[in-house]
Amino acid sequence: MTEAAATPLPEYKTACGGKLTAPTNYPSAMYRGERVYFCTRACLRVFEQDPDLFMTGEIEHPEDGG
Numbered sequence: 001m002t003e004a005a006a007t008p009l010p011e012y013k014t015a016c017g018g019k020l021t022a023p024t025n026y027p028s029a030m031y032r033g034e035r036v037y038f039c040t041r042a043c044l045r046v047f048e049q050d051p052d053l054f055m056t057g058e059i060e061h062p063e064d065g066g
């Protein structure tokens with residue numbers, strides 16, 4: 001007999017280096033053909049201003065609630 005293993009929640013990486021398990025609750029954008037997720041709307045806004053710089057880590061993601 002086999003036991004059903006608990007199904008782990010899929011994890012989605014954010015553009016800022018974090019992880020999400022419920023990406024539909026977070027803003028996202030397309031970058032080079034892939035969907036990327038952001039921890040806050042402020043992060044998304046910074047990304048949209050300069051996607052390449054953001055994705056290469058040249059721009060730090062903003063503090064939430066700033």
Ligand SMILES: [Zn+2]
Binds near residue numbers: 016039040043062
């Ligand atoms: Zn962020």
